[in-house]
Amino acid sequence: MIDLLICGMFIEIVDLIETIFKLKCMKIFKIILFCCSLSLFCQNSYSKDIILEEGIDHSLNFEFDPLYKKTLHTSKGDKIIIKDYYIWAFDDGDWQIGGKLHLINDDSMGRRTRITCSISPAEGDKFMMIKKRMSVRVDGVIGDYSDQGGLKIDPCNISY
Secondary structure, eight states, X not given: OXXXXXXXXXXXXXXHHHHHHHHHHHHHHHHHHHHHXXXXXXXXXXXXXXXXXXXXXXXXXXXXOTTHHHHHHTOTTOEEEEEEEEEOEEEOTTGGGTSOEEEEOOOXXXXXXXXXXXXXXXXXXXXXXXXXXXXXXXXXXXXEEETTTEEEEEEEEEEO
């Protein structure tokens, strides 16, 4: 009889330990889940990064995405990445007097499709040593957008 009583108490103790363990694990799991969801919320609520595979995507978005222009107008100060930006021309007026060098893509589809990437004077010096049409990766901040001047990325960093 005592053996059955001890065995029953042992089972109850094991059940109690299992319940405590499950509650602690569940509590830890809930905390981890809460932290992960909070992290995702923080990353997405303040970030409106624009990522384009190619510079031509900018032109095509005007034709196929009616909200694209609104996105550009409301994204001043947001990060933009263009993975394949083709430098068609440059404006070195400011660079010649110590300012930024302005790289320009092919805007043959209209001025609103122009993307001007304004790089630092030091980066401008490096580019002017090469001084040729080429594709680069662009990481920068949207400075402005207008139908007359296109998209201005300033500051802008390029990777060869």
